[in-house]
Amino acid sequence: MFKTLLLPVALAASTWLSGAQAAEPLRIGYVMAMANAPVIVAQKLGYFQDEGLAVDVKALGDGPVIQQALAAHELDVAYVGTPPVYQWYARGLKSVILAKVNYGQAAVLTRANGPIKTLADLKGHKLAGVKKGSGMDVLLRGYVLKENAKLEPDTDVEIVDMPPGNMNAALERGIVDAAFSWEPFVSQALLRGSARLLLDVNQALPQYPWYVVIGLPETLRDRPDDVVKLLRAHRKAIAFLNEHPAEANTIIAEAFKLETVQRADGSSVSGEEIVAEARKRLGWSAELKDADLQFIQRLMNYSNQLKFMDAQIPLKDLVDTSYLQKAAR
Known part of the structure; x- marks a missing residue:
């Protein structure tokens, strides 16, 4: 009788532990730059939550800081510029590019x-x-x-x-x-x-790619469904940025605390107008097209020529768009 009483308790504990592990938030880091607005919009408008994805989103200063956080396993995925990805890949941090975030800036x-x-x-x-x-x-x-x-x-x-x-x-x-x-x-x-x-x-260089979404190999191995959910929310955020520019500009202006700018003639320019001006030089897209991959290769060539790295990394090892394709279904 004692054993039969223990069995439901053990099963309940096992179920609770499984649920706790499933609810572990996906840790997302991003460079605090206007071009990374999709992650801000996705969080602000609840797109991660809509996908049933718990997240822990952290704004960080620059690419090297994010790469260090990834190396220390303090992040699972990140929004970061392309050069740090392949430079750190050459040093052993094998994070993979999953989607594009923006072009220009x-x-x-x-x-x-x-x-x-x-x-x-x-x-x-x-x-x-x-x-x-x-x-x-x-x-x-x-x-x-x-x-x-x-x-x-x-x-x-x-x-x-x-x-x-x-x-x-x-x-x-x-x-x-x-x-x-x-x-x-x-x-x-x-x-x-x-x-x-x-x-x-x-x-x-029209629509040259810059920020990308990357994931650690263990994240892709252990949490593939969550990666797809993340990219689905990412797609929704980009659609909102492109389809509702006025509302999106307000979200961005507030997130970056953009103060009013005074023109030479004394007139004032609001934070939303600053974002509208910035859109002349940047935009958002999730797709990684052939031209984007060619530009990533071009950046790697620059890094080699400048002696910032000496490795040759095949693009097929650096990029995996299969999760993005699943997120489009």
Whole structure:
């Protein structure tokens, strides 16, 4: 009799433990950038919850921080720029690209009344950029300077490492002569009238992919259904961004606490208007097309040429779109 009483209790405990494990939140990290708006929208509008997916979403500073969190198994999936993915893959962190997040975002700015008129004019000047070897630095050195401007990054230009939030002030004060920045900082500077657009990368390289959704091999192995749910919510968020721009702009402006910008004529520009301006240089899509894969290969080539890595990684090992395809059903 004692054994028969224990059996239901044991079964109940087993069921409870199984349910607790199933309810374990999927830990999502993302770089706090406007281009990663889909994860913010999905959380704000309850798309993860609609899919029956418990999540723990964390905004982090940059790609290297996210990669370190993945390596420490503090995250399961992440929204991050492409270069850190393949650079860390070459070092042993075999995370896989599952979907695209956005296209565009970056631009080169110079002072509105400054002497620099072309990219070639950057020679001998100071340019605000980010940490050497980071994703945006790969794009700056590999494409903007070497390929487009025909300049040597380490000798022709003095690249000054600084946070993107400090670049506009540095440009206005003459600390630097140009800046390689991204949204919303580009739009804030342009709307204020303190800067001029020297190069819109998305215009030069239409719809180039940047942020992607990645997952660890163990996440894909142990939680494949949750990965599909995540990507289904991701698709819904992108559809909302594209189909309801005014409402989406409000969500983004609030998430990034975008303050009103004063134009040179004294008029004010709201946070929503800043986002609308930023949409001229970035957009959102989940699909990874052949052109996107070719650009990822191009970025890897830049990283090899710049000596940021020496490995050759086959795209078939780096990208798996099967989960995204399941999320479309």
